[in-house]
Amino acid sequence: MIRLLNMDIYCEYILHNKPPIIFIHGFVSSVYTFRRIIPLLSKHFSIIAIDLPGFGRSVKSISFIYTYENYGKLIAACIEHFQLEKAFLVGHSMGGQIALNTTKIVPERIDKLVLLSSSGYLDKAKRWQRYCSYLPFCEIAVNYVLNKKSVPDNLKNVFYDHSLISEDLIEEFGRPLKEKNFNKSMMRLLRYREGDLTSEQLKSIDKSILLIWGREDNVVPFHIGMKLKEDLPNSELIAYDKTGHLITEERAEAVSEQIFTFFRDS
Template sequence: METKTQPLLTPAYRKRIGELDLYYEDYPHRNPDAQVLILIHGFLSSTISFRKLIPHLAEDYHVVAIDLPGFGKSEKSKTFTYSLASYGKLVLSFIKEMGWRDVILIGHSMGGQVALHASRQDGKLISKLVLLGCCGYIKRARSTMICCSYLPFFSWGLKRWVLKKDLRNNLSGVLHNIDLVTEDMIKEYRAQFLEDGFFDSLIRLLRHREGDLKPFELNTIVHPILLIHGNDDKVIPLTTGKRLHSDLKNSRLIVYKDAGHLIMEEKPLDLARDIKQFISSEKEALQTSV
C-alpha cells in the first residue's frame, strides 16, 4: 500500500551571496548531523518542481531547495552572468556560506548540468550527485539568435509569446500522465512568469549560457552519480541519459517506465526510494573499504 507523507510548511529564506539575493527553502532534520541534500531545479522552473519529493526526502535528510538567479523568487540580477559555470560557482558559494561539507546535489534537467559544473569546480564540498532527466550535449545558442536578443522590444515580444501559450499543454508535454495537470498546478508553475525581470533574465541566459559539458569534461568527474530518466521524456530523450551514463564513468542509470520529463511530479515515492538506496549503498561501500 502506498504511504502518504504529510506536506511540510515551506520554510522560506533569503541569503545574500556576493551581490545576489538568493531564495531558498530549508527543511532541517531533527538529527543535526543529517546528510545535506541540495535540490537544483531546471529551466523555466523553480523550487516548486520538488514540492512532492521534498516531504519524502525530509524524513531522513536535511533538505534544501534553491531558486537559481533569474528564476522563482531569487533576484533577477542585471549584472549576474547567467551561465552554467556561474550557477555552479554560486551553488558552491552557498554551500560555503552555510558551512556544509560532503553535500549531495540533486539536479533536474538544466539543474543537473549546474550540479556537474559544481562537481568539477570544487569536488571537496560534494560527496555525490543525483541527476534527474539531466540535459546534456546542448550547444550554445546560435549567434544570430543572440544578436536578435539585443533588438528593441525583444523582451516584450518574448513575454507576449510565452504568456499567450497554453501552460496546460506545456505541462502535459513534460508529463506522461497528463491527468496530473490541475488548475492549482498551472497557477503555481505560472507564478514566476509574472515576476518582474523574469523575461529579461531569460534573455541574459540565452546570451550567456555556454554549451553543456563535453564528453572529455564529463570523463573527469569522479563523484558517484545516480542518473534517473523517464522512458517517455520528450524534452530530454532517454538517449541523452544513456550517453551521459557512458561518459560519466562512476554512474548508474535507472529508467522509469510511464514517466516523462517532470519526473518529480510523477514518481516522488520511487525517486525518494532510489535516492535513499543510492545514498545508503554508497555509505556502506565506504565503510566496507575502510
C-alpha cells in the same frame, strides 16, 4: 531569503544532524519541482533547496551573468553559506548541468550526485541569438516564445499522465512568467549560456552519479540519459516506463527511494 553572490536568493531548508542534500531545479521552474520528494527525504537528510537567480522567488537580476559556471559558483557559495563540509546534489533538467558544473568547481565539497532527466549535449547560444539579445525587440520576442503555449499545454509536454496536472501546478508554474524582469533575465540566459559539458569534460568527473529518467520524456529524451551513462565513468541509469520529464511529480515515491538508497550507501 539568503544572500549569495550579492543577490537575494529564495531558499527553503531543513537542517538537522544528517547529511545535506542541495536540490537544483531546471529551466522555468523552482523549488516547487521537489515539493513531493523533499518531505520523504527530509526524514533522513538535511535539505537545502534554492530558486536560481532568474527563477521562482529569487531575484530576476539584470546584471548577473547567466552561465552554468556562474550558477555552479552560486551553489558553491550556498555550500559555504551553510558551512557544509560536503553535500549531495540532486539536479533536475538544467539543474543537472548546474550540478555537474558545481562538481567541477568544488569537487572536494561534493559527495554524490543524482541527475533527474538532466539536460545534456546542448550547444551554446548561436551567434545570431546572442546578437539579437541586445536588440530592443528581443524582450518582446522572448515574451512571445515563453507565452506561445499556455501553461497547461506546457505542463502536458512534461507529464506523461495528464490527469496529474492540477490547478495548483498550473498556478505555480505560471506565476513566474508574470514577474517583473523575468523576460530580461531569460534574455540574458540566452545571451550567456555557454552550452552543456562535452563528452570529454564529462569523462573527467569521477563522482558516483545516479541518472533517473522517464522513458517518455519529451523534453530531454531517454537517449540523452543513455549517452550520459556512457560518458560519466562512475554512473548508473534507472528508467521508468510511462513517465515524462517531470519525474519528481509522476514517480515521487520511487524516485525518493532511489535517492535515499543511493546516498545512504555513501
